[in-house]
Amino acid sequence: MGQANPPSPLAPFIAKLERRCPLAPDDREALLALTPSVQRHDAGRYVVRAGEQNLSFMVLLSGYVHRHRVLANGSRQIVAVHLAGDLLILPHTAMRRTTESLQALTPVKVAEVAAASMIALSRERPAIAEALLLESIADASIFREWVINLGRRDARTRTAHLLCELGTRSAESDLGNRTTFRLPLTQEQLADVLGLTSVHVNRTLRGMKSSGLIDYGNGWVSVPDWTRLRKEADFDDGYLCLDPA
Amino acid sequence: MGQANPPSPLAPFIAKLERRCPLAPDDREALLALTPSVQRHDAGRYVVRAGEQNLSFMVLLSGYVHRHRVLANGSRQIVAVHLAGDLLILPHTAMRRTTESLQALTPVKVAEVAAASMIALSRERPAIAEALLLESIADASIFREWVINLGRRDARTRTAHLLCELGTRSAESDLGNRTTFRLPLTQEQLADVLGLTSVHVNRTLRGMKSSGLIDYGNGWVSVPDWTRLRKEADFDDGYLCLDPA
């Protein structure tokens, strides 16, 4: 409350953590007292490359990042789209080599804290460890939903579902309204999220547009009728774990 | 070491935790001192049903369990296959209603500890919280791999990849050798894992069999040439996070 600290760049991230897992004032102070280094990257730049061993706990401060893997056969699958406030790399994950890359979709700012100091902090303060665990659990829940989406929904439903998720998460991260939000992905990138080809994504989006499900263009989506989209998408936001446990 | 506790049913689970995250003796003792209740379920029975609010931290002691969701259109997607020693429900996950069900594939034994006491324990003992976080991170990594598998690999590669994963995990859980392991899933259940139909799974498996990639039958798989299977599957076990961080 009455602290005189300089404003931390991590503040939005902490706020997001606290939506799931409220922290005691001294735990919050401890997080705010971290002095992350802040990196900027242009759109298209890699934040972390596959094969690198990164040693930092990382948080996305602004912009959009995707996490993807390039397969032996040359195809690519995007496994996550990160919004401002998202955790990009957990402290323990930082210690190991990854086979996935993180790439900026827009100009981004990323905060980095040495993994070791984050681990030390969460050992001292159980509440912080707990908050990180909850983030990790929520992430895993999203990945499972993507498995379902890719496994058992057709192109249109699958696309609609992705848009519902991104709308909801954008709203949750104060990046707009769930019915009007930014979507800084090319159709080819959307295809790599959805396990489709860009040609088919194009046809699917145009189909959704022409039936009035969504309005789409220029990196933005707007949803005239949320209930209808939600129904077509078979979307239930429970898996996003938005309410505190 | 020299403790006189009665053998805890959790011992194999703890051993598995420690492979990723060694514990100090007193932390291990604290886990061993838990007195879980042990439930048995027959094959086919639900361990947890979608929509229920379960209040227990749960560990699979023996047998096989799958986690799945039934969609509005009636189709089903299995999002995880759990082996003995796996964590079924994390403490915090236990507090919320789930949209996925856990169902026994074989007769199983499941240990339950009240979520609240597990949360209390991990607040007292940072090392335990840390071990749980690592488990959760490893789970999430597996889910991402499944996203990749469903999104960008064809039926044969995808099936081969699943078999590589289950072989490796079986070996890791001391359920056999990665080249000869139990696979207690019907072809219809495999289809629900792989996002295919049972007819196509059948053809895929027979194809793999007839080209000598695998030997399959009666709930068991054996792999004549691991390197070959691994290559066809585009499998790299890094995502399983088997080495300690």
Place this chain on the structure above:
DNA sequence: CGGGACCTTGACGCTCATCAATTGCAGTGG
């Protein structure tokens, strides 16, 4: 011996991938 899972196989059709142009648009330099 009958019933019920599960596996197997064939015929056919639909989604979605592939290949290949073409269009639109923003940036860039003459």
Place this chain on the structure above:
DNA sequence: CCACTGCAATTGATGAGCGTCAAGGTCCCG
């Protein structure tokens, strides 16, 4: 101001991979 360039979106034609439907076949168990 206008070619020129390059990336993304769009569209059409064709075909493959996988789904759907339907019919046995096999094995286990009561």
